[in-house]
Amino acid sequence: MPAPHDGNSEGAPARGNDGRKRRDKRERATPSYEVPHFFPHLEPLRERYVKIPWSDSVGRSTTTRIRAQTCPCTKTTFELCAVGGLLHIRRIVTTPNGDLVSESPWLRWPNGKALWRDLLGGRAY
Ligand SMILES: [Zn+2]
16 A cells, blocks of 8 residues: 655655656756767856966876866867866867867866856956
8 A cells, every 4th residue: 555645755756746847858867978069168258357377288197187178169178177186277279280288277176166167257268
């Protein structure tokens, strides 16, 4: 005999109009590589923005973790990289002769994340 639905039991399947309202959007998780433009694009650059002092990349170390990236559909893409407790942004410009990689200063996490947000929001470049 079915248990009475008291609304407190965790894990009880949602029924009727309870939840699952946006089923149409993401019926199941789709791998990101199958979704075009899954990663964010940069917003248009604001009139006033912070110039990021890009410098030549010293190369990605084996301990580099990519925390976020921009959409690969553009010629210039960016990666937010974490190494040893610091964050930096890598800028990758695709050219016929190969990728040109430069990187932002290495920053503490709050500053690195703020810089990433500013980059995405058109407030830094
Ligand atoms: Zn895109």
